[in-house]
Amino acid sequence: MSIGNRESYAAATDELTAYASSASAADVAALGDELLAVARLLTGEPRLRRALSDSSTPAAQRAELAGGLLTGKVSAPTLKVVTALVSARWSTPSEFLTAVERTGVNALLVSASAAGELSEVEDELFRFSKVVTAEKALAAALGDTSVPATRRAELVRELLGGKAKPVTVRLVEVALSGFGGRGFVASLDRLIELAADRQDRDLAYVTVARPLAEADEAALAAKLSELYGRGVSLKVTVDPAIVGGISVRVGSDLYDGTILRRLTEARKAFAK
Missing domain, CATH: 1.10.520 (Peroxidase; domain 1)
Known part of the structure; x- marks a missing residue:
């Protein structure tokens, strides 16, 4: 803008x-x-x-x-x-x-x-985004623009009705129509960012091989908040494929300390 x-x-x-x-x-x-x-x-x-x-x-x-x-x-x-x-x-x-x-x-x-529900709305949007990303059939059904958004909204209400805040459901429905001209999943991501920004927080997308302990999450959030000068909301995804270590993305900044990255770099080095 x-x-x-x-x-x-x-x-x-x-x-x-x-x-x-x-x-x-x-x-x-x-x-x-x-x-x-x-x-x-x-x-x-x-x-x-x-x-x-x-x-x-x-x-x-x-x-x-x-x-x-x-x-x-x-x-x-x-x-x-x-x-x-x-x-x-x-x-x-x-x-x-x-x-x-x-x-x-x-x-x-x-x-x-x-x-007093904005933090919950942010988390619910993120969890639903993870479900959609993991389920290709669901992502295809919700992102199919050849189907009227009103019909796809019925599916969203079936999935989230009574399980998520009404504002969360309404925002997912907004994403169905392509918020700001984006695709469905990208619209969800943007809405999550806006929810965090409304709380004066940045988003940190964290990928780990195993769930983080609560104390480790708190320490990571505190370190990132100190680095970026404002609160940081962690969005954690567990992916055993990275083997170990941690990947953190904040905006365009990526900190990749995963074992998978190191193995990939090692393979590339041996291939030369």
Whole structure:
């Protein structure tokens, strides 16, 4: 997102923050659902998307168009956030759509935070991502864009209903439609990152051959937090194939101290 687009997005974020400061977690979640419904509308209506983000049209006129379309169909707080988005300047209609969708997701994350559930939501998203990655048939079924997202959402609700927080289920449904234009699994990964960032934490993807002891996890998290200057959330995967050692990825940084890597390097050296 460019600097100009980030400034435009900030106006809607301010509206969301102001509303969330006095609203219940359920009301903020409802606002998020309505914003995501608006994003779905814009996805299917490219002409409308262009009209609402056309900077050659006065902002007041674009806001009036949005109001005419949405008044009576969404709540007043949702319309206020949409108006802030519509009134801003966007480099492309797709950036505008991304901002609407992102604001809806942020509202769901804010609602989870207000309910004291955001850390659980982050962990549930990660665990589901691991299940999907491990089960190729499930990944194919959920990522099949030839099947309507509403039908794939039914499968998600069967899998997670009563087992995960409602916000977790809702975010997985967002991923089905390709959050920010990504594939399903990549969308899940991005949503996990946003959940961690909302808690002012980085994500550390850790791969080990055997489960880490609780004390070792705590020590690793503390060391990484010291290194990166903010909290770090560990996402641990056990993979016996690495034989031993540990691999840690934080953003684009990879620390690979696995025995598998050393064996691979040794084989390459002998092959020369």
